[in-house]
Amino acid sequence: MSHRRRDRCWRLDPVRGRSRTSGGGLVTRVGQVLIDRVGSVVHARLDRPDVRNCIDFGIIEGLERAVEMARADASVLVVRGSGGHFCAGADLDLVRGLIGDRKGLAAYVTRLIEVLDAIEAGPFASLAAIEGYAVAGGCEMLLACDVVLASTEARIGDRHLEHALLPGAGGSVRLVRALPRAYARWLLQSGEMISGDQAQAWGLAALAVPPDEFESELDRVVNRLASRDRVAMTAVREMARCAEDEPPAAAMQRERELFLDHITTSPNVREQLDGFVKRS
Numbered sequence: 001m002s003h004r005r006r007d008r009c010w011r012l013d014p015v016r017g018r019s020r021t022s023g024g025g026l027v028t029r030v031g032q033v034l035i036d037r038v039g040s041v042v043h044a045r046l047d048r049p050d051v052r053n054c055i056d057f058g059i060i061e062g063l064e065r066a067v068e069m070a071r072a073d074a075s076v077l078v079v080r081g082s083g084g085h086f087c088a089g090a091d092l093d094l095v096r097g098l099i100g101d102r103k104g105l106a107a108y109v110t111r112l113i114e115v116l117d118a119i120e121a122g123p124f125a126s127l128a129a130i131e132g133y134a135v136a137g138g139c140e141m142l143l144a145c146d147v148v149l150a151s152t153e154a155r156i157g158d159r160h161l162e163h164a165l166l167p168g169a170g171g172s173v174r175l176v177r178a179l180p181r182a183y184a185r186w187l188l189q190s191g192e193m194i195s196g197d198q199a200q201a202w203g204l205a206a207l208a209v210p211p212d213e214f215e216s217e218l219d220r221v222v223n224r225l226a227s228r229d230r231v232a233m234t235a236v237r238e239m240a241r242c243a244e245d246e247p248p249a250a251a252m253q254r255e256r257e258l259f260l261d262h263i264t265t266s267p268n269v270r271e272q273l274d275g276f277v278k279r280s
Contacts, residue, residue, distance in 0.1 A: 033062020034082070040075035040226050042066055042124075049083025055137045056091040060111045067118045075233065076225045077119065078218075079145060080129035081138075089136025089159065109168045112137065116144040116169055121241075123234040125225045129218050130196060130205070135159040140167065142204075143174035146237065149221055150196030150205040151214050157193035177244065178204060229268050235261075 027036045034045040044066035046053035053059070063079070070077040081087055098105040119126050119141075128134070128142040130150040136159045142148050150156065158175065160167050167175075167188070176184045183202050186192065200208035209217045225233075235258045242251040263269055 029062075030065040031061030032056065032058030033066060035062065035066050035069065037069065037074070040073075040230075041078060041222055042070040042074045042076070043078045043080075046079070046081040046087055049081075049085070051091065052083070052085040052088035052133055053081040053138070054088045054091045055112060055141075056094050057108065057111070059087075060108075060115055063115045063119075064111075067115060067122060070124045071118075071122050074124050075228065075230050076222055077122065077124050077126045078129060078222060079119070079126065079141065081131070083132075085132030086128070086130045086134040086154070087138030087141055088133045089138050092163065095165075112140075112169045116141060120144045123230070123237075125228070125233055125237070127221065127225065129214075130154045130156065131211070131214065133193075135193065136165075136167075136171075137169055140169040140171040140174065143170065143178055147221065147225070148199070148205040148207075149214075149218055150199055150208045151211050152195060152197040152208050153211055154196035154199070154208075155193040156196065156199050156204065157191065158187045159191050159193065161189065162191040229266075229272075231266050231268065232262060 027034050029035075029047070032046065032048050034043075034047045036043050044063060046059055046062070048054060048056070048059065066077060066079075094108070095105070098108065125147065126145040127147045127149060128145040130142060130148060131154055132151075134142050134150075134154060134156045136157075139156060139158055142156070158167065158171055160171070166172075172188060175187060178184070179187070179202055187194070194202070194204075196205060196208040199205040207217065207221065239251075239255050239258055242254045246254065
């Protein structure tokens with residue numbers, strides 16, 4: 001690897017990772033992201049493998065398009081990286097060029113914040129499939145997703161202080177909300193990385209599997225999420241967000257409202273319950 005390539009992303013140690021072809025649909029390149037649609041699932045693969053998929057405007061542009069596609073009528077958005085890594089954070093060459101340019105830096109980070117917020121708030125389940133490195137902006141990206149599936153050999157961390165930088169795309173907020181105080185502050189302040197299985201033990205990843213089981217487990221998880229009723233999935237995600245952001249009484253009230261609305265208006269509820277009764 002050239003000196004320039006090392007400088008593009010975060011300072012990292014060697015790690016093993018694997019890649020595979022896309023989900024089987026028609027693959028479209030938008031910016032620096034490969035997007036395909038397989039049934040009700042949109043697959044977005046960050047595709048800058050020579051720099052471990054570090055985030056430039058092309059990555060952001062591709063994610064914006066993937067979110068737009070998923071928002072239209074998809075059940076699941078899967079985000080992963082090419083070349084055996086998820087995402088090694090911001091493109092540091094780009095950031096270096098924006099030193100002293102507050103307006104340009106704001107344009108970059110604002111678009112990144114907006115697309116991560118859109119992933120978090122979209123009417124679809126979002127899944128981050130983590131192999132290799134997910135650090136700094138890559139960690140911020142996985143924190144915006146509903147479900148994190150990690151290889152046990154993945155390396156996950158904040159790492160901003162490694163280069164005297166700070167989180168700028170929600171990392172400090174989402175990490176503190178996702179983890180107990182001690183774990184969150186350790187990752188933010190130490191710059192240390194944790195493995196995929198440690199991320200699962202801490203609650204940062206829902207699932208962690210060995211590399212040779214990663215693809216089959218990814219297929220299982222995607223199929224499981226895609227089989228859920230989209231309207232019900234959207235409602236239960238809103239319930240979870242209210243539970244995180246609102247006082248308990250307000251969250252309970254919103255749960256009740258969503259429950260009543262869904263049971264009394266969703267056509268799929270009667271169909272599902274009729275089928276259950278017939279099978280009983």
